[in-house]
Amino acid sequence: MKKQKSPCIDVCDFSGPKGWCLGCGRTREECQQWNKMKPYALNNLRKALKKRMSVNE
Structure with a gap:
């Protein structure tokens, strides 16, 4: 699987x-x-990062 x-x-x-x-x-x-991190955890973190960064804008 690709990282x-x-x-x-x-x-x-x-x-x-x-x-x-x-x-x-x-x-x-x-x-x-x-x-x-496992792919599932990475996907969850990516979603959380989108929310975090939208709050910082």
């Missing part, structure tokens, strides 16, 4: 109020676990 591409855009700034990356919306832990 899903990371949503990282090389901003990596975790200074926001909730500790999410201002570039991709992930937490530090989510960034570290990305390559170990």
